[in-house]
Amino acid sequence: MTPVLEAKGLSLAFGGLKAVDDFSLSVPPRALHGLIGPNGAGKTTVFNLLTGVYQADKGDIFLAGQRLNGKKPSAIAQAGLARTFQNIRLFGELSVLDNVRTAAGVRAKSGLWRSLLRTPLYLAEEDAIVERSLDLLDVLGIAHRAGEQAKSLPYGDQRRLEIARALATEPKVLLLDEPVAGMNTQEKHAMRSLIESLRSRFDVAIFLIEHDMGLVMDICEHITVLDHGVTIAAGVADKVQQDPKVIEAYLGVPDEDEAAS
Amino acid sequence: MSRDPARLLAARVGSYRPNAIVSVLRSAYPVVIGLVIALLLQAMIAPKLGPFYAKLLLDIGIAIVLASSLNIVNGFAGQFSIGHAGFMMVGGYAAALITYYGSIKFGWLAPGAYGVDVHGGFLGSGDALFLFSCVFGGVVAAVAGLVVGLPSLRLRGDYLAIVTLGFGEIVRVLVQQTSDVIDPAKAAGASWLDAAKALGGPLGFTGTPTYVSPTPWLEDASGQQTGHAGIFFTFAIVSILLIACYRLKTSSHGRALLAVRENEIAAEAMGVNTSRAKVVAFVMAAFFAGVGGALFAHEVGVTLNPKELGFQKSIDIVIMVVLGGMGSITGVVLAAAILTLLPELFREFAEYRMPVYALALIIVMIVRPQGLFGIKELWDLAFWRRYVVPLWRKVAGGWLIPRSRQHPPAAIAKDLSSRDDDGAPKGAP
Numbered sequence: 001m002t003p004v005l006e007a008k009g010l011s012l013a014f015g016g017l018k019a020v021d022d023f024s025l026s027v028p029p030r031a032l033h034g035l036i037g038p039n040g041a042g043k044t045t046v047f048n049l050l051t052g053v054y055q056a057d058k059g060d061i062f063l064a065g066q067r068l069n070g071k072k073p074s075a076i077a078q079a080g081l082a083r084t085f086q087n088i089r090l091f092g093e094l095s096v097l098d099n100v101r102t103a104a105g106v107r108a109k110s111g112l113w114r115s116l117l118r119t120p121l122y123l124a125e126e127d128a129i130v131e132r133s134l135d136l137l138d139v140l141g142i143a144h145r146a147g148e149q150a151k152s153l154p155y156g157d158q159r160r161l162e163i164a165r166a167l168a169t170e171p172k173v174l175l176l177d178e179p180v181a182g183m184n185t186q187e188k189h190a191m192r193s194l195i196e197s198l199r200s201r202f203d204v205a206i207f208l209i210e211h212d213m214g215l216v217m218d219i220c221e222h223i224t225v226l227d228h229g230v231t232i233a234a235g236v237a238d239k240v241q242q243d244p245k246v247i248e249a250y251l252g253v254p255d256e257d258e259a260a261s
Numbered sequence: 262m263s264r265d266p267a268r269l270l271a272a273r274v275g276s277y278r279p280n281a282i283v284s285v286l287r288s289a290y291p292v293v294i295g296l297v298i299a300l301l302l303q304a305m306i307a308p309k310l311g312p313f314y315a316k317l318l319l320d321i322g323i324a325i326v327l328a329s330s331l332n333i334v335n336g337f338a339g340q341f342s343i344g345h346a347g348f349m350m351v352g353g354y355a356a357a358l359i360t361y362y363g364s365i366k367f368g369w370l371a372p373g374a375y376g377v378d379v380h381g382g383f384l385g386s387g388d389a390l391f392l393f394s395c396v397f398g399g400v401v402a403a404v405a406g407l408v409v410g411l412p413s414l415r416l417r418g419d420y421l422a423i424v425t426l427g428f429g430e431i432v433r434v435l436v437q438q439t440s441d442v443i444d445p446a447k448a449a450g451a452s453w454l455d456a457a458k459a460l461g462g463p464l465g466f467t468g469t470p471t472y473v474s475p476t477p478w479l480e481d482a483s484g485q486q487t488g489h490a491g492i493f494f495t496f497a498i499v500s501i502l503l504i505a506c507y508r509l510k511t512s513s514h515g516r517a518l519l520a521v522r523e524n525e526i527a528a529e530a531m532g533v534n535t536s537r538a539k540v541v542a543f544v545m546a547a548f549f550a551g552v553g554g555a556l557f558a559h560e561v562g563v564t565l566n567p568k569e570l571g572f573q574k575s576i577d578i579v580i581m582v583v584l585g586g587m588g589s590i591t592g593v594v595l596a597a598a599i600l601t602l603l604p605e606l607f608r609e610f611a612e613y614r615m616p617v618y619a620l621a622l623i624i625v626m627i628v629r630p631q632g633l634f635g636i637k638e639l640w641d642l643a644f645w646r647r648y649v650v651p652l653w654r655k656v657a658g659g660w661l662i663p664r665s666r667q668h669p670p671a672a673i674a675k676d677l678s679s680r681d682d683d684g685a686p687k688g689a690p
Contacts, residue, residue, distance in 0.1 A: 051530060077532035085530075091523035093588075093636050094516070102520045105513025106532035112541065115512035116505055117288045122512070128270040129513070169532050 002065070004029045004205050005081070005173045010049055010059035019045045021229045023059070025207075027173060027222075030199045033207045034220030034237075038249055041226040043209045044086055047175050051083050052076040064172055078106060082171035084162040086178045086209070092151030096142060096161055099150050100133035103168035133168060139201065140164040140194070156187050163194075167202055174198070176208040180215060188212065192219060217241065225249065295500025303493035307475050315475030315492065316562060321601045322495035323473075323556050328581035328597040329502055329590065330549030335579070336588035336636075337515060338542035339522025341422045344409070345550055346574035347429030348402045352551020353558035353565050354436060354460050356398030357469045360390055360559065362456040364470060365448045388489065391472040395498070395555040402551025403544045405432075410543030414536050417525075429575055436567045437463045465566025466558070474561040495556055502549050506590045509545070518542055519588065519636075580618055584625055585632055592634030 005027040012020045020042045027033050035043050048054045050061055052073040061068040068076050082103075091099050108129065110122040137143040140160040145153060150161060159179060166174055179195065180188045196219055199206055210216045216223060217237045225233040225240055227249040233240050240246055307315045331345045364387070409428050413421050439460040443451050445468070451459070460466055473491035509515040517538045520528035529535050558565045577600070585596030604614050625632065639645055 053526070053530075072534070073529040074532050074534045077530055083530055085527065089524045089527035089530075091520050091527065093523055094519055098516055098519075101513070102516040102528070102533070103531040105516055108513045110513070112509075112514050115514050116508050118508060119288065120284050123287075125270060126512070132269060165531060 003027055003062075004031075004064050005050075005207065006062040007050065008060045008062075010046070010056045010061070012045060012049055012054055012056050018229050020049060020056075020226075023049075023226075023229075023231055025224065027205045027207055029172075029205055030203065031205045031222065032196070032199060032220050033205070034216040034223040035207065035209045035226065036211070036213070036216055036223060037226035040228075041249075042229040043226055044177060045229075046226070047083060047177055047209065050076075050175065051081060074106075077169055077171075080170070080172035081175065082166035082169045082173075083175040084159070084166050084177055084179065086181070088155075088158050088162055090150040090153075090158060090161060090165070092149065094150055095146065096137065096148055096150050096153065097130070097133055097146040099161055100136055100164050100168045101129050103165045104129045104133050104136075107170060133164075136164045136167055137161075141190075156183055159183075159191075160194075163198075167198070167204070171202075171204055173205045173207060174202075176206060176210075178209055178211060180210065180212055188215060195219065291504045292501060295504065296497050299493045299496035299500060302496050303490050307492050310475075312475065317602065317605055319473060319475055319491055319495055319560060320605070321598050322492070322499050323553055323560065324578075324581065324597040324601040325499050325594050326495075326502055326549060326553035326556060327578045328585070328593045329499075329506055330546045330553060331578050332546075332582050332585075332588065332590065332593045333506065333509070333518075333549075334542045334546040335582050336586075336593065337510060337518040337522065338539055339518075339587070340413075340539055340542065341418065342425040342543075342546070343422050343572075343575050343579055344425030344427070344429035345546075345578045346570045346572070347425070347432040348405060348547040348550035349554035349557065349574070350429075350432050350436060350567065350570040351405045351547075351554065352398035352402035353554030353570070354398075354466065355401040355551070356394035356555030357466045357558040357565055358457060358460065359394040359397050360472070361442070361466070361469050362448055362451070362453070363390055363394070365445050387470065387472060388494070391470075391489075391494070391559060394559075395494075395552050398555035398558075399548040399551040402554065403548035405551075406544045406547025407540065409547075410540045413543070414539060426572065426575070429572060433567045433571050436460055442467055461566065463567060465564040465568075467564055469558055469565060471561040472559040473556050491559075491561070498552055498556065502552075503590060503594065505545075505549075510588075510590065514538075514541065522588070580622060583622065583632055586634035586636065587632055588636040589632065589634035589638055591639035592632060592637075595639075596633065 003026040005025065007023060007025040010020055010023040011018070023046055025033070035046060037043050045054065049056050050068075052068065052071050052075070055070065063076075063079050063081055066079055068079065068081070071079070091102060094102070108125050110119070110125050114122040134143055134146060137146055140163060142153070142157050142160050142164070145157060150158070153161060163174075163176065163179065176195070180191050183191060192215055195206060195208070198204060208216075208220070220237060222235065223233075223237055223240045224231055225243070225246050227245075232245040232249060233243040302318065307318065310318065327345065327349060331342065334340050334342050367390075405428075409425065413424050416424060439458055439462045441459060441464065442461045443456065443459045448456065471491075472489045473495060474489050475492055476489075510519075517528065517533045518541075520531065520533050521535050521538050525535055528538075554570075557563060581597045581600050582593050584600065585594070586592035604611060610617075629635075634642065640650075
């Protein structure tokens, strides 16, 4: 199967520091890929490279065959790559519904003039956007909060709203940056089944960063492990788990003195 | 979620296939209501007010135009601009250039009849020229907005404010360098280029026809109509601007602007072209500032001069927006009206105006940093829903209660929770 998202040899250096070195990735349609690694391994930097926040020094990114290098983040989002943020970035003053409508609206065909004149096409489009946005909120389980200000939502719902907003852009690939960070076991469980259900429901591939190993090992078919910007392992969950390099990155090497004694 | 967006839209468009007349009516009726209100203000209210208060009404209208246009860029898009008087000046001088020199060149202003327009009458040739000059002033200011907006894309916060401040000062200094206005007797022979160099300089643009006067339908000794329906035109423009603002705010484009204001990185990541959104905001705001400047340039009792349209004027407009609530259309209108009325009603304390403004601004920043209304509109406020709406229901049966498109009625959400999975209301076949 041709991959829907493909990265080849991405590298980025901040001055002398190699944040990401020769990162490659291939995500088939409807796949669930995980990206793990210790703190500061460069996971979020990979996301920022893919979504155009940073420009890679080397390497190529393809989304459904379309080359994304050098494009602005907005153009990449319109091409079908949506993301959530590790540190939640909602449109706080806007209502929950308007957060989703904003994202859904970027695909609207009505230009400024149609909006100002409120032509039939514009009205139809706005109504379709509202309906779709409410559907999305319904799927994410926060439709009953549609009229509330986004910043007043509890933390877990803010994460859900971020996912709803990303889905509203009709993505081909969804990038989730630590979707269950800070959640309790119950919430994690709900989020896990939600993430799994999204891909068939929206025909979307998911690429996620997560620190919760249980979740990643459970739901991801394929895992990439980063350490200091370098891909130290990639493959199916079981194999990655056994990889000595991965264990070393997470648990460290045994002390030489201890090893000797 | 099997509902394909394209199919959803197709279904919607299908249900929205009204005939052309219905579509045009639906699009235009708020403007028609606005025009009727403007006409009523002119014909019924203004004569009762007397010249002083009628002039005050004009001042309020112009203040609303300026503050609401600034609200597009400062409030909606969150790009802090403090050079709005600069755009106003560009529009005002461009419009005055057209009306003063134009009316002489076209023979509508008799030589020697300095400042006294003899082409009055409602919707006469003078009014046509005036309306054209308003649009022209707006377009010239919009071009200036584009010129300022494009390089400012890389700036934000204080740095953007400094650039816009600089723009206002540049315009002011440029206008001060122009020579005296050419006398009507000689102006007919002057070229447009010469005319553009003679905008009055530091003394101001004297002799512009006073189209924006509160006294229409006057007759001179010979029975010819003079005077102009300034209140009508001002409030016609006010209503068009407010409708445009409201429609912008509640549309995808407006939400894109608000998203830029709320979180630029997230907005960009959701596919909002933030550069384009900011330029659109700048150009729209500049256009209406230019129109406001054109109104100001032709207002009775006003001599268009660079001193009056300096930094101080920009700050006056900024205060209206900040006080009313950045992003709130109704809040800014209210603030513009109050801040125009108060100094006029308390003339004897005029010298204390700026300290009082400063104090008021500081208090607002401490007590209510989002302004009186925040981002909300009048009808979103709790007191309005609790007291005014029930009262209005009692009095007028709820006629014309604005339904907000921005914050969805709770009914939609409730309706949704009663749906089953395929999105149809429960009990639907």
